[in-house]
Amino acid sequence: MLEGILPQMPPPLTLLGVVVVLFLFYLLSSTPGTGKHPPGPRPLPLFGNLFHLDLKRLHVSLCELSKKYGSVFTLHLGPKKVVVLAGCKTIKQALVNYAEDFGDREIAPIFRESLQGHGVLFTNGNSWKEMRRFSLTNLRDFGMGKRGSEEKIIEECRQLTEVFKNFKVLQDEEEWETPHSFNPGHFLDEKGCFIKRDAFMPFSAGRRACLGESLARMELFLFFTFLLQRFRFTPPPGVSEDELDLTPSVGLTLSPSPHQLCAVSRA
Numbered sequence: 001m002l003e004g005i006l007p008q009m010p011p012p013l014t015l016l017g018v019v020v021v022l023f024l025f026y027l028l029s030s031t032p033g034t035g036k037h038p039p040g041p042r043p044l045p046l047f048g049n050l051f052h053l054d055l056k057r058l059h060v061s062l063c064e065l066s067k068k069y070g071s072v073f074t075l076h077l078g079p080k081k082v083v084v085l086a087g088c089k090t091i092k093q094a095l096v097n098y099a100e101d102f103g104d105r106e107i108a109p110i111f112r113e114s115l116q117g118h119g120v121l122f123t124n125g126n127s128w129k130e131m132r133r134f135s136l137t138n139l140r141d142f143g144m145g146k147r148g149s150e151e152k153i154i155e156e157c158r159q160l161t162e163v164f165k166n167f168k169v170l171q172d173e174e175e176w177e178t179p180h181s182f183n184p185g186h187f188l189d190e191k192g193c194f195i196k197r198d199a200f201m202p203f204s205a206g207r208r209a210c211l212g213e214s215l216a217r218m219e220l221f222l223f224f225t226f227l228l229q230r231f232r233f234t235p236p237p238g239v240s241e242d243e244l245d246l247t248p249s250v251g252l253t254l255s256p257s258p259h260q261l262c263a264v265s266r267a
């Protein structure tokens, strides 16, 4: 009776055969770092290095791996091989000095199918070039004022040598005094004056750097100055600042986890 309901199971010998083949494949597969690929943790068949990664804190795992394997290392995400660049200097070198080689973006099949080669973010080649040029032209007219600022946007977007991507860059232990804390002092000199830091690269760099950087900076400035001029922000009653959990939640970007705050009017 059960035989009719349950799907037919492969005989134990077939399963054993599959295990032996996978094991041999594992033994014979080249260890990263021994051939032309950068070093990295040894991958398992099918799973790659998934067991080396804490997917909920991917940025932490990547930092740990870069301590062991250096600023350029190989990782297998399942059967897919990727090379990870870590640290400000390495990323700067790759995205700016080798812009042509690192200019194309990996497009996931879901975006390839749904966008059909349209847009800027998930395209490459001539289509990307045209759309990027088109977007820049249109951004010039998008609330940025007529003279001056439009040239500035284009110029900044073209050059973009002060801006980089990657979690690791903003937490690079060689660049920041307290890389894992929120510390506005990173941007102040001894006299308390603002200083620019080359390692602060939230908009990435090179050919694929953020197209909306000028607009985003302007919006962020207006948004936060408006709020901070009118309100003082404090933890809710009974909670001290030290008790606030600043652990970021990992997604496409690292974003703050939900918090309860009090906005006290300054008026």
Ligand code: HEM
Binding pocket: 105, 120, 121, 122, 132, 135, 164, 165, 202, 203, 204, 207, 208, 209, 210, 211, 212, 213, 215, 216, 220
């Ligand atoms: C705080 C706000 C923003 C941040 C931190 C940010 C950050 C970034 C980063 C890191 C990239 C590069 C991604 C990569 O290399 O894979 C990027 C690309 C891009 N951003 Fe932004 N961005 C912001 C706001 C904006 C705004 C407001 C716009 C639109 C007006 C915009 C449009 C784009 C576009 C079109 C690209 C793709 C450029 C290309 O592939 O050629 N961004 N952004």
